[in-house]
Amino acid sequence: MEHLQVSEALRVILESVSTIGVESERLQESLGRVLAVDIRANRDLPPYDVSGMDGFAVSSMDLANGQATLEIIEDIKAGDMPTMTVQTGQCARIMTGAPMPQGADAVIRVEDTQEASANSVRISKTVKAGNDVRPQGENMRYGDVVLKAGTEITPGVIGVLATVKAAKFAVYRRPRVAILSTGNELEDMGDPVDPNKIPNSNSYALMAQVQALGIEPVLLGIARDDPAELEEYLRRGLECHVLLVSGGTSVGMHDYVRPTIEKLGVQMKFWRVAIRPGHPIAFGTTGKTVIFGLPGNPVSSMVCFEEFVMPALRSMMGNPRLYRRTVPARLAHPIKMRPGRTEFIRVQLSRDEDGYVASSTGTQSSGVMLSMAKADGLLVVPSDSSGLEAGEQVTVQLLDGTVFQSEIGFKE
Ligand code: AMP
Ligand code: MG
Numbered sequence: 001m002e003h004l005q006v007s008e009a010l011r012v013i014l015e016s017v018s019t020i021g022v023e024s025e026r027l028q029e030s031l032g033r034v035l036a037v038d039i040r041a042n043r044d045l046p047p048y049d050v051s052g053m054d055g056f057a058v059s060s061m062d063l064a065n066g067q068a069t070l071e072i073i074e075d076i077k078a079g080d081m082p083t084m085t086v087q088t089g090q091c092a093r094i095m096t097g098a099p100m101p102q103g104a105d106a107v108i109r110v111e112d113t114q115e116a117s118a119n120s121v122r123i124s125k126t127v128k129a130g131n132d133v134r135p136q137g138e139n140m141r142y143g144d145v146v147l148k149a150g151t152e153i154t155p156g157v158i159g160v161l162a163t164v165k166a167a168k169f170a171v172y173r174r175p176r177v178a179i180l181s182t183g184n185e186l187e188d189m190g191d192p193v194d195p196n197k198i199p200n201s202n203s204y205a206l207m208a209q210v211q212a213l214g215i216e217p218v219l220l221g222i223a224r225d226d227p228a229e230l231e232e233y234l235r236r237g238l239e240c241h242v243l244l245v246s247g248g249t250s251v252g253m254h255d256y257v258r259p260t261i262e263k264l265g266v267q268m269k270f271w272r273v274a275i276r277p278g279h280p281i282a283f284g285t286t287g288k289t290v291i292f293g294l295p296g297n298p299v300s301s302m303v304c305f306e307e308f309v310m311p312a313l314r315s316m317m318g319n320p321r322l323y324r325r326t327v328p329a330r331l332a333h334p335i336k337m338r339p340g341r342t343e344f345i346r347v348q349l350s351r352d353e354d355g356y357v358a359s360s361t362g363t364q365s366s367g368v369m370l371s372m373a374k375a376d377g378l379l380v381v382p383s384d385s386s387g388l389e390a391g392e393q394v395t396v397q398l399l400d401g402t403v404f405q406s407e408i409g410f411k412e
Contacts, residue, residue, distance in 0.1 A: 106130060177241065180246065335388045
């Protein structure tokens, strides 16, 4: 059976998804959303030349020979407008952010002056025009695009939006995401503990991965390995933009997901990707819905979400930065592996004077959830590698943090 490379699978997925319209959002509610419009400056900032320091507004010509005692004609505080023009031999006391008076072209910091009398100051230095003056429009100019559509709204972006008084603006809609677990062996959170069953962790780990993107998913619960029951659950899931199905996608006797979703009109685009852990991972589309068949193994399910579902969801939300940030690291110990698939190894990162050092979180069995819980990142081992030496340079995708990049950032 043919296996797609990770990047081929990603290409198929990203070609199949699109944004789902825009809505108006309030500034106060917009953190983490993505702008659907360009935002322009609504005025010049600063609105006129202002002082960059607490000090004295002077004419640079008065200090041409490095020495002057200047009469202080007024005090200009932030929020005041100057009322007088600075003439030869004069200056104005000025505070940071206050408008420069007529006749002055530079500011001398208080620290560089000596008081000469109650209303005069002695300055012993030359100064260039523009010194410690923040010119009009230095921050932004009226009409300039200050934020482009596609910008993710971070706290810094919120600051810019507030600066231009954007109280409401268009953002991309968030997809509705449904999560379904499948398997007769599963026991849900509310069920009593049965030693013969497996706790359903995937629904909740996936829920959290979706929530981390700012989307509240719809939890459909657990469908038994029964074609009729599965069909009923899948129908509900197909009402959402994205349906995540965990388990049941193998070719075992009781893996009914594949025939059932095909019966429901889903066109499957692939079933196999050369990735470890993460086998099998399936993807299909019907109407407005995209379906991911994720592996039942808890770690595989989370890794496949990271590598395939998250970029799809970010793209659907209009974000051009789809991929986790990658960083270079050195391997703390050797790793053996079978070539043939791109492998994602759960690692912890530490730092020494030469940069990051990656060490495995322990057993990498795809059933061991703790390996994911402890991980700072996923070390990417290219598919042609049969092992790595201690000290070797590797690429690690960071699992923590909110910073994403526009390139995949690793060699598969
Ligand atoms: P499957 O892909 O259905 O063959 O499942 C592979 C393995 O993952 C089996 O050992 C399942 O018990 C386990 N598994 C499947 N679904 C879940 C789930 N929702 N939570 C935890 N483990 C699961
Ligand atoms: Mg199963």
